[in-house]
Amino acid sequence: MNYITDSIINYVKKDKTNYAVLLNGSWGSGKTYFWENTLRPEIEKIKIDGKKLNVVYISLYGVKTLEEVNKKIFLENLKNVIPQKNRYYLKLKKVLDFTKKKNIDKSLSELGKIIFSLDITGMSYVSKLYKSKVQFENFINFKNVVLCFDDLERTDIALTQILGYINNFVERDGTKVIIISNEKEISEKHSSENLELKTLVSLYLSNLETKNNSSQSIEKESSSSDSMIIKNKKKLFGEKNDYKRIKEKLIGKTFTYEPNDFEIINQLINEYSGDYKEYIKNHEEVIIEFFVTSQTKNFRVLKHALDDFELIHSKFIEYKYSDQKNILIDYFRFTLACSFEVKTGVMGNEEFAELNSSESFSTAFIMYEFTKSKKSKPDSYINTFVNKYYPNSNIHKDQIFFKFIEILVRNGVFYNELFKKETDSIVRKSKRVLPDYIRLLGDFRSLSNEEFDKITIEIFSKLKDGKVSFIHYRQAFLFYRHFIEKGLFNKDYEEVEVALSTGLILSGKRSQYKENLDDFLRPLITEEEDPCLYYFQNEIININENLEKEMHKDEVSNLMNLFQSNYEVFSEKLLSEFYSVPIFYYYVDINNFFESLLQIPNSDTHSLRKLLEKKYNQNEKNIKDIENLKLLKNKIDEHVCNNNINLKNYLLNELSKTLEECIKKLEKVKQQKDEAEA
Structure with a gap:
């Protein structure tokens, strides 16, 4: 330069x-x-x-x-x-x-x-x-x-x-x-200024030209009018007019800045100091690789990425993870790749915001890889991202996606707890031997012939007997179906489907509630896309909901006992421990709750309105409460209608109005969620 x-x-x-x-x-x-x-x-x-x-x-x-x-x-x-x-x-x-x-x-x-x-x-x-x-x-x-x-x-x-x-x-x-x-x-920018006025002037000029050319037929005039307007707009107001005229008068020389990529990258690295500078200097080839792969030529985004990773690097040292060098380089790679995608607005990058963990990322990748032939759809964004930045990766062995980094890049917020949670999880995984069913359901291509034959038979037997966690059955059916299609497993579809359906029910009976089930089920499959996969997916969701219901049953029952015996403690717990728990979904005896409602003091009835307004303020976790909230509202309305007006009934009527508003908010959230998943 x-x-x-x-x-x-x-x-x-x-x-x-x-x-x-x-x-x-x-x-x-x-x-x-x-x-x-x-x-x-x-x-x-x-x-x-x-x-x-x-x-x-x-x-x-x-x-x-x-x-x-x-x-x-x-x-x-x-x-x-x-x-x-x-x-x-x-x-x-x-x-x-x-x-x-x-x-x-x-x-x-x-x-x-x-x-x-x-x-x-x-x-x-x-x-x-x-x-x-x-x-x-x-x-x-x-x-x-x-x-x-x-x-x-x-x-x-x-x-x-x-x-x-x-x-x-x-x-x-x-x-x-x-x-x-x-x-x-x-x-x-200039061509988009005052569009309405430019269009009107161009239309006027076009009409004059049309009238002056009387030999043209009306039909021909009509068919060419749009192109004539566009032509006149470009002629009158195109970038070669005002801007060019003023530029010729004002600008004596124009210099086009086309920097040497490697020189600028080296300059950016030299802006930092200490251990961090040494680290990124030692991994300069990673910066160059991801910068070139991104095809953005955007040094501003690269600078943002290096600034973000400086924070990650410092936290990595602060929390004494320094010996986990493989994890840090994975963080560095994803910070670069995510920054180029998110900050330059690559189409589809919003899919990252919907993912919660590395597991949800790998599940989404695998599901697409094994269903795309049936969908006849172009590559998903996640698969395009992997093929672009991690072409030789093993989706199960290699860590690619990290939620705390995605949030940092997209929103500029660093969550210490999420950083520690994800890093500790990776450290734990690195120290344990992968179970055979995980090796098979994600890494089967690295198995030897003998290992593959042995493991497919053993895991099928475990799946049939319900000895694999219920969360893996959709993916297991997907893989075994693929193995049968390719002649790698000597059974027919119906036998596998029946065996895994039976095993799924058995597994559900001996499993515990899985809080992050979404991580293992993204993307959701519709019945039209794949009826068999949809069946397994739906059964897994139902099993998990029942497990959640059992888990919360005693807790919610104890909470409801406090409703009448110690309302102050009830209200405190409702907005803390149970804020995101659909209590009415688990507490199905609405009649019993309504009778308790009639017994509590008027002051507590009034207070309950405020509590419910806060709890159901567009909280997605409480969507399951909708139906029982409707039942409760109907009980209240029936009571108020059939009894004389008094202060209690007045307050119950006000509570009914609050319930109606809560139901509307939850239904709106449910609709938005359904549309997002569609």
């Missing part, structure tokens, strides 16, 4: 110029980084008439008015000329001395506005300056100033307006101006 640096330095040093220069490059290519770390330091070394240049950098991102630009320039210039460590009154004195030395007549009246608008005891002087009604352009002397306008394509000011504004500095003040932007996005 030396030629760009040398050319811009020569432009700045040149005595008289009447143009600006444009540093053009794609988003995230490192233009701003190049400015801050190469161009600006070189410009600040230049002296004109023995004085250093004052370099003022302005980002136009999100700026809505020219007045706002003026204020930004003023404050940036003020920051350059006034030492930050000086006290407030010294800052004002410096500003006053500055204006006197520069003989800026107009600035004196503006300075008076500033001084009298400030409150030393109130907010900071910068905030006051920003809100004061000052003509900031009258306050600045642009002699020996170099202006840099970044993010031109991301301003909210009309393109012609902001370019005309910048042109004033060049023509009126003779200021050196450097513009940093993505020229492709400038053209796209």
Whole structure:
């Protein structure tokens, strides 16, 4: 990039110029980084008439008015000329001395506005300056100033307006101006401005042309009208018109920034220090591999990824996982891959947000691999991701997806507990020998012929006898069906289906509730897609629900006893231990609960309304309560209708209204969940 640096330095040093220069490059290519770390330091070394240049950098991102630009320039210039460590009154004195030395007549009246608008005891002087009604352009002397306008394509000011504004500095003040932007996005932005007006003008012109051409038939006129409007819009307002005209007048030279990837990566690494710098330096080939694979050419995202991983690296050391080097490199790889996918908005990356663990990731991958031939669908996002970044991976042996990293990359939040939970789980797994059924249901391709034949028979026998956890039966049927199709297992479909169906029921009777069942069932299969897989999937869900019901049965029963005996403890537990437990789903005796409701004091009846509002405030976990809440509401309505009005019945009626609102909220959540899963 030396030629760009040398050319811009020569432009700045040149005595008289009447143009600006444009540093053009794609988003995230490192233009701003190049400015801050190469161009600006070189410009600040230049002296004109023995004085250093004052370099003022302005980002136009999100700026809505020219007045706002003026204020930004003023404050940036003020920051350059006034030492930050000086006290407030010294800052004002410096500003006053500055204006006197520069003989800026107009600035004196503006300075008076500033001084009298400030409150030393109130907010900071910068905030006051920003809100004061000052003509900031009258306050600045642009002699020996170099202006840099970044993010031109991301301003909210009309393109012609902001370019005309910048042109004033060049023509009126003779200021050196450097513009940093993505020229492709400038053209796209300009073409999308004032679309309605452009369309109307183009339509008017098209109608005139049509009327003047009387030889054309009406039918032909109608068929070509749309294309004529588009043609005239491009002719009148295309990117080659206004933008090109203003650019030719304003921009003297355009430099396209196309950095050397390896040089920039090396520069980014050198920004860090200590053990972290040493670590990423030793794994530079991983950075290069994932950067090239992503095809993004986006150094800004790479910088974000390295910043995120610096936090992970520090936590890894803090929690004394330093000896688990294989885990750390897996974290590094996924941080890079996830960042390039999420932060550049690759289509489908939202699927990561729906996954809860490494298990759900591998299950989703495997389910697609073994059902895609039946679906006749293109690759899923997860499979595309694996094939892109981890082409030679073993989905069961290799750790790929980590939920705490996905949350950190997507939301910028680091959850210590989730980090520790996932890391401890990986450490435990690395120390144990995989059971044969896990080896078969995910890693069968690595088995020898003898191992495969032996294990398929042994595991089938265990599955038939219910000696494998019920959560694996859908996947087991999927694999054994695949083995039969490929001639690897000598049984027919019906025999396998009956054997596994029987084994699933037996397994359910000796199993415990699985809290993270979703991890083993994503993606859910519909009955239309695959009736057999759907059957196993549905049975697994039913078994788990019954196990959950049994698990909570005694706990909820004890809670309901407190409802009448110790309401204060009941209310405390309801919003803590049982906040996400569908208590009415497990407590099926609505009649008994209703009788208790009639016995509690009026104050507790009123309090119950508030408790239920909080518990059922769009909490997905409580969807199962919908039907029993309806039954309870009907019981209350029937009682109120058949009895005389009194305070108790009034409060019960209010409780009924609250229940109705809770039911609506839960049904809305259920609908959203169903639509998301469809």
